[in-house]
Amino acid sequence: MTIRVALVDDQSLVRSGFAMVLSVEDDIEVIGQAADGAEAVALIGKERPDVVLMDVQMPVMDGIEATRQIVDADLAKVIILTTFDRDDYLFAALQAGASGFLLKNADPDELVGAIHAVADGHALLAPEMTVKVIARLAVSENSGAGSASDGASAPGTPAQVQPPVDPLTARELEVLALLAEGMSNAEIASTLFVGEATVKTHVSHVLAKIGARDRVQAVVYAHRAGLTRPAG
Known part of the structure; x- marks a missing residue:
């Protein structure tokens, strides 16, 4: 093609x-x-x-x-x-x-x-890019804190994210959190001790449920919604 x-x-x-x-x-x-x-x-x-x-x-x-x-x-x-x-x-x-x-x-x-x-439907989001996304979101959220007198939410805050109509399962939440760290399907499979085909299915379900076009949008969604793993 x-x-x-x-x-x-x-x-x-x-x-x-x-x-x-x-x-x-x-x-x-x-x-x-x-x-x-x-x-x-x-x-x-x-x-x-x-x-x-x-x-x-x-x-x-x-x-x-x-x-x-x-x-x-x-x-x-x-x-x-x-x-x-x-x-x-x-x-x-x-x-x-x-x-x-x-x-x-x-x-x-x-x-x-x-x-x-x-x-092929993949997204270019290397781990170093993920770090930059996180940093930018943190800046947006911090700059919005204490300045909401106009009643509007700060850009990038969890308040802007609508929960999916079809809720994510516990496993899908785990997969989304690992996606947010910039992990590949192989790395997620290794972390969760499952096969790559299983991870691919979970990723597809996550993207469909949260309305994300690709993994990049899923990462942004995860950080806005506070669905990342705690540091450390």
Whole structure:
């Protein structure tokens, strides 16, 4: 199966570089390019690629807002690419529904691997990225504490999370907590002393019940809802 990819970046040289890297892959086809978020939304709505490589800082509409519109309309899966290793970009990208986050200086093999992973329904959330998500959520919650005079909940607080209509089982709660630590299916299976196939089934049930698009969204949900394991 050929993975159809769209490239979004305001620098034509960057787009050309990515296109060149991907052109040698037999199962990846670049179906279009866009120079800003608004152009990207129009292109992706028309061409319906499988995966979008999305820059963050662009004129007209930035990559975060473009990602939000693309994901909300279920048009494609998005990998955010940026030259900045910044927590706020990471957090905003995940909140917008991105399935992955890579720096532009990633190796070509890493970029190709990311496209394959996201196209296969996986999410790019390495353990170090999980730590950044946790840190960002903690900042959001702490900054909101004591400033709720307007009656609104602080971003990222458990109060914003609605419990699933179909409650998670005890085992599913365990699996979600381990997902929130950035564990792979194999690592979760080893921790719980069950088979990987069993873990895969539990993960699918968890995502369906909490309405998460992928593991990245499940991690954000777990930390917002206070469903992580105690430290230590």
